[in-house]
Structures are given as C-alpha cells and as structure tokens.
Amino acid sequence: MARYLIGRLAGILAVLAVMSFVIYGLMGLMPGDPIDLMIQANPQLTPADGARLKALQGLDLPVWERYANWLRAAVSGDFGYSRNYHKPVFEILAPRLGNTLILLGVSIGLAILLSIPLGVWAAMHPHSRRDHAVNMFCFAGISIPPFWFAILLILVFAVGFDLVPASGVASIAGGGFFDRLHHLVLPVTALTLASLAGHTRYMRASMIETLRLDFMRTAYAKGVSPTRAIWGHGLRNAMLPLVTVIALDFGALFSGALITEQVFAYQGMGRTIYDAIMNNDFNLAMVALMLATIVVLIGNFLADLFYVVLDPRISYRDVGAI
Amino acid sequence: MRAIIGHYHPARLVWQRFLGHRLAAISALFLICLASLVLAAPLIELAFGLDQARVDIFNNFAAPSVQHWLGTDEIGRDVLLRLLAGGRVSLLVGLVAAFAGSIIGTSIGLLAGYYGGRTDTMLMRLTDSVIALPLLPLLIILAAVDLTKLPLPAGLAQSDAVSLYRVILVIALFGWTTVARLVRAGALTVRARDYVTAAAALGVRPRAIMVRHILPNIISPVIVATTLSIGAIILLESVLSFLALGIQPPMTSWGNMLTNAQDLLSTNIFLAVYPGLMIFVTVIAFNFLGDGLQDALDPRAIRR
Numbered sequence: 001m002a003r004y005l006i007g008r009l010a011g012i013l014a015v016l017a018v019m020s021f022v023i024y025g026l027m028g029l030m031p032g033d034p035i036d037l038m039i040q041a042n043p044q045l046t047p048a049d050g051a052r053l054k055a056l057q058g059l060d061l062p063v064w065e066r067y068a069n070w071l072r073a074a075v076s077g078d079f080g081y082s083r084n085y086h087k088p089v090f091e092i093l094a095p096r097l098g099n100t101l102i103l104l105g106v107s108i109g110l111a112i113l114l115s116i117p118l119g120v121w122a123a124m125h126p127h128s129r130r131d132h133a134v135n136m137f138c139f140a141g142i143s144i145p146p147f148w149f150a151i152l153l154i155l156v157f158a159v160g161f162d163l164v165p166a167s168g169v170a171s172i173a174g175g176g177f178f179d180r181l182h183h184l185v186l187p188v189t190a191l192t193l194a195s196l197a198g199h200t201r202y203m204r205a206s207m208i209e210t211l212r213l214d215f216m217r218t219a220y221a222k223g224v225s226p227t228r229a230i231w232g233h234g235l236r237n238a239m240l241p242l243v244t245v246i247a248l249d250f251g252a253l254f255s256g257a258l259i260t261e262q263v264f265a266y267q268g269m270g271r272t273i274y275d276a277i278m279n280n281d282f283n284l285a286m287v288a289l290m291l292a293t294i295v296v297l298i299g300n301f302l303a304d305l306f307y308v309v310l311d312p313r314i315s316y317r318d319v320g321a322i
Numbered sequence: 323m324r325a326i327i328g329h330y331h332p333a334r335l336v337w338q339r340f341l342g343h344r345l346a347a348i349s350a351l352f353l354i355c356l357a358s359l360v361l362a363a364p365l366i367e368l369a370f371g372l373d374q375a376r377v378d379i380f381n382n383f384a385a386p387s388v389q390h391w392l393g394t395d396e397i398g399r400d401v402l403l404r405l406l407a408g409g410r411v412s413l414l415v416g417l418v419a420a421f422a423g424s425i426i427g428t429s430i431g432l433l434a435g436y437y438g439g440r441t442d443t444m445l446m447r448l449t450d451s452v453i454a455l456p457l458l459p460l461l462i463i464l465a466a467v468d469l470t471k472l473p474l475p476a477g478l479a480q481s482d483a484v485s486l487y488r489v490i491l492v493i494a495l496f497g498w499t500t501v502a503r504l505v506r507a508g509a510l511t512v513r514a515r516d517y518v519t520a521a522a523a524l525g526v527r528p529r530a531i532m533v534r535h536i537l538p539n540i541i542s543p544v545i546v547a548t549t550l551s552i553g554a555i556i557l558l559e560s561v562l563s564f565l566a567l568g569i570q571p572p573m574t575s576w577g578n579m580l581t582n583a584q585d586l587l588s589t590n591i592f593l594a595v596y597p598g599l600m601i602f603v604t605v606i607a608f609n610f611l612g613d614g615l616q617d618a619l620d621p622r623a624i625r626r
Contacts, residue, residue, distance in 0.1 A: 015451050023463065031468035139613075143553060143606035145560050148598030151583055155594070159587060248453055255458030259561055263584070273459050274565065277466050289463070292456045300454050 008304075012297045019293050020286075024067045027282050037280070070286075080283035082276075089287045093272065097291060100268035104257055104295075106188050111195040112246070118196075119203025120230060120238075126208050134200065141197020146256055150190040150263040157186060167265035187264045191256050195249060202245045203238065210238040239310060247303030250296045269295075339618040346614020349607035356604065357413060363406035374403035375572060383590050395579075395593055396586065404574050405600055411575040412601070415490055416556040416608075422494035423555075424548040427501025432532045434502070435509025446506065453499045458561070464492045465567035485570040489562060493555055500547050508540030542619040546612050553608035560601050576601045 035053050039045045061069075073080070079089040122134035158166035165183050210216065211234060219229040258270025265271070269292055276285035341347050367373055377399060384394040392401040434445040469484060512518060513536060521531050562568030563577025571578060576597040583594035 011447075015454070018451075019455070023460075026463045026467055029467040029472065030463070031466070139606055139609055140602075143557075143602055143609050145557055145564075145577075145580075145598055145601045145605075147561060147564050148580065148583075148601065151580075151587070151594060151598070154584070155587055155591065251454055251456045254456040258458050258462075259565075262565065270459070274462060277462055285463075289456075289459055292459055296456045297454060 008301055012301065015297060016290065016293060020071070020290055021064075021067055023286060023289050024070060025063050027286060028063055028066075030277070030280065030282075074287075079287045082284040083281045084276075084279055085281075085284070089284050092284060093269070093288055093291060096268050096272050097295075099266065100257055100261070100270065101295070103184070103187055103191060103260070103266065103268060104253060106184065107191040107195065107257075108246070108253065110188065110192045111199055112242075114192075115196050115199035115203050115242070116235070116239075119200045119242075120207050120235065122200070122204045123207035123211065123238075124230065131204075134204065138197040138201045138204075141193050142201075144193070146190065146194055147259050147263050149193060150186070150260060153186050153190055154263070168267075183266075187260045187266050190263070191253075191260045194256055195253060198249070199242060199245060202242050206241040207234060207238040210234045213237075236310065240307065243303055243307045243310060247300050247307070250299035250303070253299075254292055254296050336618045340614050343610075343614035343617050345610045346617075349610040349614070352607050353604070353611065356409060356607075360406050360409040360413060363403065363410065367403065374400060374407045374574065376400075392596060393590075393592065396582070396589075401593065401596060404579060405576070405596060408574040408576045408579055408597065409600060409604075411486065411569055411573060412556050412559060412577070412604070415486065415493070415559045415569075415575070416552040419490045419493040419497060419555045419559075420548050420552040422490065423497035423551060424501050424544060426494065427498035428505050428537070428544060430498065431502040431505025431507075432509055432536065435506040436513055436528065436532050436536065438510070438513075442506070445502075449499050449502050452496060455496075457496055461492055461496070461558075461562060462565070462567055464495075465489070465562060482570075482573055485568065486573060489559055489568050493558055497551060497555060497558075500551065501544055504543045504547055505537075505540060508543065509536050512536045512539050546616045546619065549608060549615055550612035553605040553612070556601060556605050556608070 035050050038053070039047065039050045081087065082089055082092055085092050118134060122131045125131055154166045157163050166186070168183055207230075211230070216229060216234055219233045220226070224233070254270070257268065258274060260266065261268040261271040262274060269288055273285060273288045273292065275281070276288060363374075381394055382396055386393045392405070395401055395404065430445050430449070434442040465488065469488070509532070518531060518535055521535050526535070559568050559575065560577030560580070563575045564580050564583075566578070566581055569575035569578050579597040580594065583598070586593045
C-alpha cells in the first residue's frame with residue numbers, strides 16, 4: 001500500500017513537472033510580451049530601454065533558464081503577482097478554486113446519484129420502451145454542445161420564466177447560503193447533463209452484462225428477491241466500469257466547468273484561466289493551470305483508490321500509475 | 323451455390339445489420355445530404371449571385387423572406403448561407419482531425435501492442451497522462467500561441483485559413499488516445515495468433531506484420547471509434563470557436579456563429595438557436611452512425 005502510494009505520488013509529480021515546463025514554454029509563445037506592451041504604451045521608452053529591462057528581469061535568457069528561475073521561486077512559495085489584479089496570484093485563486101470545487105463536487109455527486117438508478121432502471125428491461133427513452137436521452141446529452149445547452153437554460157429559466165439568476169456566484173448585495181444555492185442551479189444543471197448522459201450509458205451496459213452472470217442466477221435461484229439481487233448483488237459489480245469512467249472523466253469535467261463558468265459568468269478557475277490567457281496575465285495563468293492539473297490528477301487518484309476499495313480482487317499493483 | 327455464398331457474404335451481412343439499425347441508417351442519409359449541401363453551397367452561390375459574406379447593414383435582423391430563407395444576422399448576412407459555409411468548415415475539421423487522430427492512435431497502439439514490454443509501458447503511460455490532462459485549458463493555450471513567434475513561412479502564419487489548420491492540428495494532437503488503447507488491446511491478442519508467428523518465422527518485417535497482418539483484424543473498433551470521435555471533435559471545435567479561439571472570422575463555423583449568442587438572446591433568439599441546432603443534429607447523427615456501425619461490425623453485439 002505505502003509503495004503504491006509513493007509510486008502514484010511520484011507519477012503525479014512527474015506529470016506536473018512535464019506539464020509545468022510545457023505550459024511555461026507555450027506561455028512564452030503567446031502574443032503580448034509584457035515589456036513590449038510597456039514600450040507600446042509609453043512613447044518615451046526606446047527599444048534599447050526595452051532590451052535593458054528584459055535583461056534586468058532575466059527575460060532575455062533561454063527558456064529553460066527562465067523556467068528554472070520560475071521553478072526556484074515557486075518552490076520557495078513565490079508564485080508572482082497578477083499583472084491585471086496587482087495582487088499575489090494565490091490571493092486571487094484561493095476563493096475561485098473554492099467556487100470551482102463546489103461546482104465540480106455538486107455536479108459529480110448529482111451525476112453519480114442520478115446515473116446509477118437511471119442506468120439500472122433501463123438495464124432491468126433491455127430494449128423496452130423505457131430503455132429506449134433513456135437511451136435517447138443519453139445520446140442527446142452527449143451530443144448537445146455544452147455551451148449551447150447552457151445558453152438555452154438561460155433563455156428558458158432565467159429570461160423566460162425568471163426563476164433563477166442567469167449569472168454570477170452570488171447577489172451583489174452579498175447573500176447567504178440560499179442565495180449562493182440559487183446561483184448554482186443553472187451552472188450545476190448545465191455541467192451535470194453531459195456526465196450524467198455518459199455515466200448512465202456505462203451503467204446501463206455494465207448492468208445488462210452483470211445481470212447475465214452466473215452469480216445473479218444463483219442469487220435468484222436461492223430465492224433472493226429481484227430488488228435485493230439487483231441492488232445488493234449486481235450493483236457492486238456493475239459499478240466498476242462506472243468508477244473507471246468517472247476517474248478518466250475528471251479532465252473532461254474540468255473542461256466542462258470552464259465552459260459553464262464562462263457562460264454563467266461564474267467566478268471559478270476555468271473562467272480565471274480563460275481571462276488570464278486572453279489578457280496576458282502570465283503568472284496567474286501559469287499557476288491557475290497548474291492548480292487545475294493538480295485537481296484533475298488528484299481526482300483521478302481518488303477514483304483509483306475507490307476502485308480498489310470497491311473490488312477486493314484488484315490489488316494496488318494492478319491499477320496503473322501515472 | 324455461388325448465389326447462396328454471395329447471399330451470406332460478410333460485407334452483405336454487415337450492410338444488412340447496419341440497415342437494421344434504423345436510426346443509424348437515417349443518420350447516414352442525413353449526413354450524406356448535409357455533406358452534399360454544404361459542398362454544393364459555393365456553386366449555388368455562384369449560380370444565383372449570392373455571397374454568404376456579403377454585409378448589408380441596413381437589412382440586419384431581417385425576418386425570413388424569399389431572398390433570405392432564414393433571415394439575416396446582426397450585420398445583414400444571409401443566415402442560411404452562413405450555416406452552409408459554417409457546416410463546410412465544421413465537417414471538414416471533424417473528418418480531417420478524426421482521421422489524423424485515428425492514424426496517430428493506430429500507430430501508437432500497434433507499436434505498444436506488438437512490441438509489448440517497456441515500449442508498451444511507456445506508450446501507455448503517455449496515453450494515460452494525455453487522457454488525464456484538463457484538455458480545454460491546454461487547447462486554449464495552444465490556440466492562443468502567437469504563430470508569428472514560430473519559425474513558420476510568413477504567408478502561412480498570416481493567412482485566413484491558419485486558424486483552420488491550427489484547430490485540426492491541435493485537436494488531432496490530443497484526440498488519439500481512445501484509438502490507441504483499442505488498437506493496443508486488439509494487437510495484444512492478435513499478435514499471439516499462429517499466423518502472426520508464421521509470418522514472423524517467414525521473415526516478414528515487423529512493420530509489414532503490423533500493417534498487413536494485425537491491423538486488418540482489429541480495424542472494426544477503430545472504424546467505430548473514429549466515427550464517434552468525429553462527433554466529439556465537431557463539439558470541441560464549436561466550443562473553441564465559441565470561445566473565440568477556434569475558427570477565426572472571416573471564416574465561418576457553427577461555433578463562431580454563436581460567439582455573440584448570449585448578447586443576441588435579447589434581440590433575435592433564432593440567431594442563437596440555428597447554429598446550435600445544426601451542431602446538435604450533426605453530432606447526434608455521427609453518434610447514431612457510430613452506434614449502428616458497432617452493431618453491424620460486431621456480430622456478437624446485442625441485437626436491438
């Protein structure tokens with residue numbers, strides 16, 4: 001167990017190291033060098049001043065040396081200032097990371113809680129009318145453009161019926177728990193749909209296969225009631241593929257969160273990353289992207305651990321490490 | 323005798339099973355019609371003297387009429403013609419990126435599955451890492467990279483179509499993982515078969531074994547996965563273009579027609595609805611098609 005955890009941790013650190021270097025390199029290729037922007041904004045600065053400033057800041061060094069400098073500072077806890085907010089990066093990111101984790105957590109929870117009964121319900125009578133209805137819902141859910149679905153939700157429930165707020169995290173006047181909950185309704189609905197559809201398909205397929213296995217027949221034969229056989233005996237086995245999908249889905253879920261946050265003007269990590277990249281806020285974008293990667297990798301890791309808990313036949317050594 | 327054999331030819335059975343999947347057959351028909359329409363659009367424009375890019379600012383937000391079947395947009399361009407032009411781009415991106423990603427995935431999967439051992443471990447770790455990454459933020463960075471800072475031919479970095487090449491390249495770069503896993507799993511089982519051993523014993527080179535002896539036997543799931551990925555890629559392209567990071571104006575795609583959709587909700591709802599509906603219908607058609615192909619190509623699949 002300890003060896004497995006250390007291996008996994010090392011894998012995660014390796015991915016993070018590679019990612020941070022790649023992202024750092026790509027950032028240097030984005031338009032709008034901060035010094036160039038300064039020169040454009042101030043006619044009294046000459047290109048020679050620019051070159052001197054760059055040398056002063058170490059911006060004329062090759063990319064790996066600049067990366068090494070950034071990494072050295074980062075390891076000592078200095079992630080730099082945001083160019084646009086004039087604040088240390090973490091001061092901006094901490095509340096937004098919280099907002100995103102709330103959005104992601106509620107959506108994952110809802111998607112799992114709804115997809116299991118829906119998938120099992122469809123699997124109990126394959127190719128029946130209800131199964132086809134669930135199937136159609138799933139196809140629609142994975143095929144609808146997520147941002148367009150979000151816009152339709154705004155159109156119907158915020159503009160049309162005026163039931164829920166169309167954007168933001170909370171009212172400007174500041175709100176309590178229920179105000180925040182009210183603001184979560186549409187973003188959570190939008191984010192849940194895509195994973196719900198995908199998870200339900202896996203749950204259904206996996207349950208149909210499980211119901212055909214010998215131990216299910218044994219359970220029926222010894223007189224276990226159908227309800228108990230399905231929910232008590234079948235579900236635990238049928239859950240395994242779903243857990244794999246959830247583990248693999250964290251990256252996609254974060255992408256979905258970015259879109260959702262963008263459409264609903266929800267102050268989370270996804271929106272921050274988008275804005276930071278669009279506005280050349282390199283320090284902020286860099287750290288926000290690394291945090292997003294960490295969240296996704298930890299999500300993967302937790303799902304893998306759960307996998308082992310769920311199925312004692314699988315040992316830690318079987319679950320691949322990244 | 324020949325007639326009977328012909329009747330049970332595998333290709334014919336596949337075709338019959340495919341037609342038995344009604345939704346897939348309808349989807350295939352729809353996609354063929356759509357592809358013909360978007361390809362014919364430039365000819366129609368030429369024949370009737372229309373232009374999807376023509377701006378007519380005094381005739382913006384026009385209601386549907388004989389001249390403009392679906393009305394005009396915020397700067398007076400014909401919505402139907404723009405939908406067709408956008409469809410051409412979205413379908414092109416979907417098909418080319420899916421095909422390119424599928425080739426990358428097949429190569430990686432074949433190498434991993436055939437050679438096994440350390441090669442396999444390394445390539446599969448790579449695949450797992452790519453799957454685990456938060457894809458969209460990465461794509462946003464790649465889409466924001468300033469191409470003039472790269473050593474590219476000057477004409478290319480500044481041309482209108484560069485956003486098209488960039489989207490295809492960026493999506494293909496990350497879209498190969500599913501195919502790689504499928505091909506690896508298939509190659510692992512097939513490489514142990516006697517005819518592969520025989521081929522190796524006869525001195526056939528590894529590349530020929532992989533391409534000629536292993537690949538044809540595991541191509542079915544690749545076809546299905548590629549078809550399904552076309553839909554996913556069209557979705558991804560629309561997301562990137564919606565975020566103003568994919569296909570750039572003046573080029574039209576269904577995604578970038580929706581970039582201003584939220585502002586348009588208060589002025590003209592239909593401008594926010596049509597492109598999204600086209601994406602939705604096209605993607606669901608590709609998904610039905612993939613589902614039907616799966617049933618048709620895999621005889622053991624559950625009959626519906």
